[in-house]
Ligand code: C2E
Ligand code: MG
């Protein structure tokens with residue numbers, strides 16, 4: 071335990087460490103208090119138009135701090151929040167906050183927010199989103215909801231109904247981390263996605279000729295289905311050059327911009343026209 075490591079040991083949650091039941095319970099307690107005690111916030115990462123360099127959208131990424139200020143990564147707290155159900159209220163908070171901070175404030179023409187399947191199983195979710203947009207007077211097409219192919223939602227009729235209802239409202243549905251889940255290809259056929267985000271591992275693997283060919287095949291598949299595409303995890307100028315060669319329209323990654331606070335996102339946006 072951290073205590074056994076001496077008084078200087080900072081309690082950083084290491085996702086590679088096996089999680090104990092105790093840690094799980096501690097995180098569940100933090101999640102319970104997160105909204106009341108301001109332990110949760112949003113970071114924003116730009117999704118960039120490759121041809122123009124402009125910010126096409128911001129993706130909202132949830133951040134959580136323990137009571138002592140220790141950051142707890144999403145890979146650790148999101149699964150716990152899904153198990154306890156805390157993701158429902160946290161997810162609603164994230165949607166409302168991101169719509170206010172990005173769309174209402176005019177920081178980008180589009181916003182994407184990550185969604186858990188647990189939220190989609192809530193029958194009232196599409197109505198909640200519709201209410202939010204009309205209350206803030208926002209165009210439904212300015213909002214995209216990202217769904218990860220983590221578990222098989224395509225066989226859950228409630229989830230499929232919710233997705234159809236959201237699409238009917240004019241909201242975009244994006245498939246996140248494409249190529250990493252087990253149901254990926256059938257999802258492309260059965261769900262009315264607007265855009266596919268190709269998981270960063272494929273760009274990483276594209277440094278070899280075989281990896282590059284494979285990525286190009288994936289891009290072609292997505293394009294042929296009439297879907298837009300974002301390549302995730304652009305970290306180097308070489309990868310950026312590949313994107314230009316392959317005419318990938320949209321990209322995201324540390325090379326183009328890390329997730330930042332809303333204030334930094336605002337100045338990032340201002341920096342674009344000011345530099346011209
Ligand atoms: P994601 O939606 O696929 O988000 C992309 C993740 O990759 C983010 O990690 C981001 O910081 C990271 N990333 C971005 N560019 C690069 C890059 O160039 N290189 C590398 N190595 N990483 C990059 P983060 O913020 O830790 O989030 C992890 C995951 O947690 C997200 O993956 C998403 O599935 C989930 N998540 C985050 N916020 C929320 C939320 O509000 N609701 C739900 N349900 N899930 C969320
Ligand atoms: Mg995402």
Ligand code: MG
Nearest residue numbers: 246247267302
């Ligand atoms: Mg992703």
Ligand code: MG
Nearest residue numbers: 218246247269
């Ligand atoms: Mg991911």
